[in-house]
Amino acid sequence: MILPAFSKTYEGRTVLDFPGMEVQPGNIYAVIGANGSGKSTFAKILAGSLKADHRIKPMEGIGYMPQKNYAFRMSLKKNLLLNGSDEKRADELIEALQLSSLAQKRADRLSGGETARMALARLMMKRYELVLLDEPTAAMDMETTLLSEELIVGYVRETGCALILVTHSLQQARRIADAVWYFHKGQLLEHGAKETVLDRPERAETRQFLNFYGI
């Protein structure tokens, strides 16, 4: 699957200049980089919810979980069923993310981490060719984070989709990613297998970024 090249400029400042990339089905790509490096902008444009500087062909079969999740004013389970009618699937996902006790609760009253779990389950009600997750576990506790990672890996294996995971957790990238893309000031500065980018980065900027994590 080919991701097109695109850029995004705000008030004369280019915040993203993506060169285009190929992604393989069944692989997880971790997108890392500092605050404001353009990760969310990248995901939003790919998902079609933000316009790039130049029109790009809208892509089909994309699932996208934004950094800020929105819960519709209905029960948690109904939120899931918005995205597919398979009740059994909904129950499985609710179970898998330990949401059973909250299934009938109004989703717009969930906590931040609960909302994120609901949004992840909601997305996984359907199959997509490409899935974009923008910091899905940022609001989650450690146990739920690990459960979510398990679910994400299982989903990719089952559906054979390609998955792009924006994350600030290098441990998370190590645990579940196949490849890592490092964004720096709107540029895709370095990309490759996770061992290469995380352990033997080529660019000085990447090394400096990784240094802050004490690695």
Place this chain on the structure above:
Amino acid sequence: MQSAVAKAIELILSGNAELMNILSVTAKMSLQSSVIALLLGLPIGIWLGSCRFPGRNVLLIANRTLMGMPPVVCGLVFYMLFSGVGPFRHMKLLFSVEIMVMAQIVLITPIVVGNMETYVSGVAPAVRETARGLGLGGFKTFLLLCNECVYPIISAYLLAFARSIAEVGAVSMVGGAIAWKTNVMTTAIMQHTNRGNFTLGVALGIILLTVSLLVNIVISVLQRRLSR
């Protein structure tokens, strides 16, 4: 003062025929104008709140201007259009409930539009982004957006209704406050007070205040429900 209120309450309880007629004309007018204003204002408000297009700002400013328009100006325009010298004089609508409803639609539709626009432009981006992210279709997204707006729709309707029953400038000009025909609560209060007949005025005042109180209680409950 005390005896005026007592007499007024007595009048309400007695089911006085003129009072009942005034109430029924008012209800007929306000229900019609507020429902039509809702049907017109809802799609316009949702459209203005959820779409970005050139000229949108001009429409918003126009709507805000209409929201602040003095009712007598609205009454004047309708009077001129439908009176003996106006282009629509042959319709013979002046001093009828129909023309009162029409004038009120112009006055209260902007209230519905403005309230819906404000709320929808707050939630629409998130609803859109989420629905698109899941790959839901345009129509389903629109239904979801409406579902998110249930309380604001009710409260916009109630505001429009409250404005409609309390409005006096436009309805007195185009309706003429004809007893047993176009006299509504507000115009009747003016009329009867001018004649020194306070009892009916006070009775109508009590009813108006009560309705307004009820409407505002409902709105406040809705807003409490709305805040997350």
